[in-house]
Amino acid sequence: MRGFVRDNALSLFFLLAFAAALVGQSFAGTADYNARQLTEGGLPVTWADYVTSSDFAVDVAENWQSEYLQFLMFIMVTVWLVQRGSPESKPPGEEGGQSDREQRIGPFARPDSPAWAKAGGVRRSLYSNSLGWVMGLVFAASWFAQSVAGTAAYNNQRLSQLQDPVGWSGYVLSADFWNRTLQNWQSEFLAVLSMIVLAVYLRQRGSPESKPVGAGHAATGVES
Template sequence: MTADRGRRRGFWQENSLTLGFGAAFLVVLAAQAVAGRAEFNEQLAVDGLQQIGLGDYLMSSDFAVDVTENWQSEFLQFFLYIFGTVYLLQRGSPESKPLHKVGTESDREQRVGDHARSDSPRRAGTKDWRQIVYSRSLGLVMGGFFLLSWLAQSIAGVAAFNELRLRELQEPVGWGSYLASADFWNRSLQNWQSELLAVAAMAILSVYLRQRGSPESKPVGAGHTATGVEG
């Protein structure tokens, strides 16, 4: 019985980062749905239209576009960060690789091919296309998530945009026309600029500021010029 409790505690502790942020995501998403529905119903009341319930709002294009436009910007941030940090460096930042490791690094450093170890993923030990794809799989998946969520944003966005146009007795527009519209690009760019600013700020501030115990920070006593060192 004690061993079972220990294993359960071990599972929760060993996966607490993912589980904690996953749970927080669901709570915040639910809160967004409640607040979004209230705002949406306020607009409906202004237009003299019937208000909708939470279930209907969750199925609406208005909720979908608000969610997906944030998702795509987050996945874009990680996609650019993952690929960008292969070649882009910041002296003194734990967000950067050591300055002498710019590029994709050697097979020995990356433990691939003949340099794979017994605990290396199976694809790391191959010498064909499987290793090439696997060695870039994190960035590719993040890029794929970005494209899928951006596509979802465009589909939900054109539906929400056309609903608003119909309320104003205007003709709806097609998906292609919406992709060239100011509404679509304003939704996208306002998120992109904030994500890029956050990454740049984290890279430079972590040179001089510390957070004890965090792997996103250098050790408190590390020098400002120490690069690629995590606390």
């Protein structure tokens, strides 16, 4: 058990942090929702009612889709674009998908290589791009979930104001949907930009996200 925890400490830490933040959000969201309900002359709801509501679902989904978009774009863009001096980038001149030898696939696979990396045809092609595909699918699913939950939450608000509800397509084209979406996207893109550029000049000793403390600013794609 101790060995399992040590070998998986990073993922376990972020899993627990995620769970704690989600539970905290659910209680804080319930309190905020009930405060607005009382202000508007409505009735408060229970925690269980809130976490199964469209209001909670849209808040969660809109954050998830922006996070997965961030990683999807970072994964795909770094195949072709570089940033000299950043440990988040390949060295200039190594843009592209690299050769089979460099990627250790097909006849260049090693004994410990995944089975699909040793295979050919569709299986190798799928596995070669599987990380991007999964990130893209999760992003698309969470963005769709945001749009569906957002439509319900938006219509609840409109009905409380004696306005006609809108359809899913109407909501997806609305200012409310794109305001929710873009305010998350811009923060994610800024965070990635900051990481790429700051890691050129700043260091964090012992972190694989940083260059060695003594590495030159122009050193690219190296880890501590």
